[in-house]
Amino acid sequence: MLDMISTDLFRVLIIIPVLFYASYTDILSRRVDDKVWAIPTFLALILLGIDAYFSSNPLSIGLAALYSLIIVGGGAYIIYKFRIFYGADYKAFLLIAILFPWHPEILSLPIQEFIAIYDMNDVLVAQNIQEMSDILIIYSAINLFGFTVFVNTTLFSITYFIQNIIYNIKNDSFEWKKPLKTTCAREVKVSELDKIHAQIIDDTKSDNKIYRGVEFINNGLHGLSTDFFRDYEQWYCENKTVSQDITIQDIDKFYFSEFLEDNEDWESTDTEEDEKLIREILAKDTVVVTMGVPFIVPITLGVLSTLIFGNLIYLVLSIL
Numbered sequence: 460m461l462d463m464i465s466t467d468l469f470r471v472l473i474i475i476p477v478l479f480y481a482s483y484t485d486i487l488s489r490r491v492d493d494k495v496w497a498i499p500t501f502l503a504l505i506l507l508g509i510d511a512y513f514s515s516n517p518l519s520i521g522l523a524a525l526y527s528l529i530i531v532g533g534g535a536y537i538i539y540k541f542r543i544f545y546g547a548d549y550k551a552f553l554l555i556a557i558l559f560p561w562h563p564e565i566l567s568l569p570i571q572e573f574i575a576i577y578d579m580n581d582v583l584v585a586q587n588i589q590e591m592s593d594i595l596i597i598y599s600a601i602n603l604f605g606f607t608v609f610v611n612t613t614l615f616s617i618t619y620f621i622q623n624i625i626y627n628i629k630n631d632s633f634e635w636k637k638p639l640k641t642t643c644a645r646e647v648k649v650s651e652l653d654k655i656h657a658q659i660i661d662d663t664k665s666d667n668k669i670y671r672g673v674e675f676i677n678n679g680l681h682g683l684s685t686d687f688f689r690d691y692e693q694w695y696c697e698n699k700t701v702s703q704d705i706t707i708q709d710i711d712k713f714y715f716s717e718f719l720e721d722n723e724d725w726e727s728t729d730t731e732e733d734e735k736l737i738r739e740i741l742a743k744d745t746v747v748v749t750m751g752v753p754f755i756v757p758i759t760l761g762v763l764s765t766l767i768f769g770n771l772i773y774l775v776l777s778i779l
Contacts, residue, residue, distance in 0.1 A: 466506050467563035471766060473499050474558055478759040481551065485753035489656040489686070491547035496554050503558040519579035523560040526579070526595075531556035531605030542680040548754045552605060555762065559604035563766070571769030571777070578602065607770045612761030614771055619752045639675050646745050653689045653707055656751035658682040659740060679749040683736065686751075687725065694718050708741055 477499050481491045507524050511517035535552035538544045544552075561578070562569075577598045585591035599606050620642045627633040627641050634641055644660060652659075659682040665671045688707045696705055698721070699714060715734045719725055727733045740746060768774050 466510055468565055469506055470503070470558050470563060471565060473502055474555070474762060477554070478551065478755065478762060481547065481755045482753065482759050485547060485755040489545070489751050489753060491550075491755065493550070496550045499554055500557060503554065506558070507560070516580055516583075519583060520560075522579045522582065524557065527556045527560040527603060527605055528553075530599060530603060531609070534609070545754065548758065551755055551758050552609070555608055556605045559608075562602050562604045562607065562769075565766075568767055569765070569769035570767065571774050604765065607765045608758070608761045610761075611764045611771050612757045615757035615760045615764075616752075616754070618757075619750075623750065639672055640747065644679065644747050644749050646747050648745055649741060649743055650706070650708060652685045652740075652746070653692055655685055655748070657685045657748035658751065659685065660747045660749060661736075682749070683740070684751070685748065687737075690722060690725065691718055694721060713737070 477495060481495050484491050484495075507520065511520040514520050532553045535544060535549045535556070539546065539549035577594045579598075581594050582591055582598070585594055623645060624633065624642055626645050630646070632641075632646055647655065647657070658679055660675065661678045661682060663671045663674045663678065665674050692705065692707050695714070695718075698717075713734055715727070715730050719727055719730070764771055
């Protein structure tokens with residue numbers, strides 16, 4: 460008979476190769492095919508069905524899965540809508556939410572002492588709303604695997620900000636008076652845009668420092684992806700010229716509408732305005748960008764560290 464421990468082991472055996480492969484493709488192209496998440500999600504639902512079938516209280520299994528989906532999956536979706544997450548990052552957390560409704564315990568892992576103070580059975584027998592709320596808060600902090608993964612992922616993600624600061628120091632572009640630009644952005648040559656994964660930040664226009672900071676963040680989240688230049692170059696070489704040495708700066712005439720028709724990944728609500736923006740970018744020597752980071756990598760590290768160590772913040776605090 461399958462029990463909770465063995466299904467938790469299956470969960471781990473499913474998530475690790477999926478995240479490793481997703482990390483690999485994310486590093487190469489900053490894209491992860493939707494098919495990567497389909498089969499693992501189906502298997503996650505099967506495992507939930509097995510757990511519910513053999514559980515003495517199947518309602519608690521369903522409630523735990525629903526709560527994980529709402530808190531972890533819903534939280535990831537909100538972050539995705541704010542364009543902080545890419546689609547693959549959101550789908551990774553959605554899979555984690557479905558696959559791990561609770562914190563798995565396999566052999567002696569995690570090495571951090573793990574005490575499940577409450578489970579969903581306690582929520583079901585709560586006497587009132589206040590007691591249920593208190594239980595859910597503690598449950599989320601300790602039992603909710605996806606929440607701990609998010610905490611650990613955030614810690615690993617800090618390394619990207621550190622890398623950006625180091626880059627700006629090496630290139631003499633470190634500015635104490637512009638902390639957002641120094642930590643989150645960097646200046647690159649326009650001629651290199653087809654070789655990097657980044658979002659181009661439009662120039663801020665406000666004179667107010669606070670508004671300018673908000674505008675900088677918004678422009679960074681919604682800026683044109685440099686993937687456009689790489690995709691357009693490839694399309695142009697395949698459809699408009701026999702030369703394979705053409706770069707985006709060599710192209711005098713844009714076939715913007717034709718490009719959009721042939722590439723379903725790109726769309727425009729105002730082709731004239733977008734083409735004007737592209738020409739303005741190409742007329743510059745340098746632009747400020749936020750680098751497109753392979754965020755699946757810290758998510759993978761977040762999952763591995765959660766499985767092995769538990770909550771890294773709790774672990775550090777317990778050592779101190």
